[in-house]
Amino acid sequence: MSNPAFNTQLIARHPRLAARVMKTTTPHGEFLTPHFMPVGTRAFLNYLTPADLVQTDSQIILGGNTYHMLLSPGLEVIQALGGMHKMMNWSGAMLTDSGGYQVFSLSKNSKICQINEEGARFKHPINGQIIHLTPHSSLEAQKVIGADIIMAFDQCTPDTLDKALVQGAMDRTHRWLLQSKAYQEKHPHSVYGFPQALFGIIQGSYFRDLREESARFVTSLDLDGIAIGGETIGYDMQKTVEIIQWVQPYLPQDKLRYTMGVGLSPQDLIDVVAEGIDMFDCVAPTRNARHGALYHGHLIEENGWLRFESDMENARIQIKKSLYAKEDQPILNGCTCYTCQHHSRGYLHYLFKTQSLAFSHLACIHNIHVMQHTCQTMQKLILGH
Ligand SMILES: [Zn+2]
Structure with missing residues (x-):
């Protein structure tokens, strides 16, 4: 699939590890990997404006979940407002x-959502309207949303030991991927005329032979990028790393690799990048921020790679603790984020205790900044400066 508006170049490789730096050009600007994608579930990031995201050096975002966008505000509104880039005023x-993934979560209750060979069928939670999400309609919706990278509709596999169930979901994901690719070849542009890149998703849960089979199938289709999905990915980091190691030999060097839902902590990013992953998204940094869990630690270089070292439990400060009430120092000494440059732990503790919305804003800036700083430090190390 030749896609001149979506150009990915391998810039540098780590001398010992699979880690690399890739430069990607899209119709809405460039981004350099490794890169963390902040998640705007409903076409906005809670407590952060696009200007805040630029300040945290975010060059690419997960701009909205198709499922949520279908429910609200709906495709007609998104199209009337010129697509998600224009609607959000995000130019990257x-x-x-x-x-x-959302359909998979819903289908755990068969009264709400059923999945069959056609796709998923569920009821709109507010107006009761029946919605069909299929490989075709998912792509159609993503053409209206207008993102630069769109994902093929998959059946996310649960974390189960039932191999027949996993194989069934994987085979269906492969059939759906063929449908998605055929649709994309006929309609390579968004409704606004911009070319879009299509990624396929490797499934197979925690079965090595299935993951390898899925990797062989997905990489045989000449897509623009390869994602690794499933319930395990991002939640169980030991298994996540093992799964990446199984599929890595099949992944082409010149395509972007994306682990879906990785990024509970800065160390998780370091661990998957070491295995050759380029991009990731996770709601955890902003969710943790809102709950007062602020990333705390320093990147230590060791044997040519990095470690996020902290003397705090889980590498986070729990700002609600009363011991921070009178502390005049920033969350993290040396952090160049707006929050650490302007406010003390004591002030943030006070904002948290008074349930100020300003707290969530300042906390999200710090946590996203730490994730992007971790990515930039990996980039610099791989580039050799
Ligand atoms: Zn900071």
């Missing part, structure tokens, strides 16, 4: 998901 690169 953007990725959207296919709705597969």
Whole structure:
């Protein structure tokens, strides 16, 4: 699939590890990997404006979940407002998901959502309207959303030991991927005329032979990038790293690699980048921020790679603790984020205790900044300066 508006170049490789730096050009600007994508579930990031995101050096975002966008504000509104880039006033690169993960979560209750060979069928939670999400309709929706990278609709596999169930979901994901690719070849542009890149998703849960089979199938299709999905990815980091190691030999060097839902902590990014992953998204940094868990630690270089070292439990400060009430120092000494440059732990503790919305804003800036700083430090190390 030749896609001149979506150009990915391998810039540098780590001499010992699979880590690399890739430069990608999209119709909405460039981004350099490794890169963390902040998640705007509903076409906005809670407590952060696009200007805040630029300040945290975010060059690509997950601009909205297709499932949530279908429910509200709906595709007609998004199209009337000129697509998600214009609607959000985000001028950088953007990725959207296919709705597969949300449908998977809903289908745990068969009264709400059923999945069959056609796709998923569910009831709108507010107006009761029946919605069909299929490989075709998911892509159609993503053409209206207008992101630069769109995802093929998949059946996310649960964390289960039932191999037949996992194989069934994987085979269906592969059939759906063929449908998605055929649709994309006929309609390579968003409704606004911009070319879009299509990524496929490797499934297979925690079965090595299935993950390898899925990797062989997905990489045989000449897509623009390869994602690794499933319930395990990002939640169980030991298994996540093992799964990446299984599929890595099949992944082409010149395509972007994306682990979906990785980024509970800065160390998680370091661990998957070491295995050759380029991009990731996770709601945890902003969710943790809102709950007063602020990333705290320093990147230590060791044997040519990095470690996020902290003397705090889980590498986070729990700002609600009374011991911070009178502390005049920033969350993290040396952090160049707006919050650490302007406010003390004591002030943030006070804002948290008074349930000020300003707290969530300042806390999200810090946590996203730490994730992007971790990515930039990995880039510099791989580039050798
Ligand atoms: Zn900071």
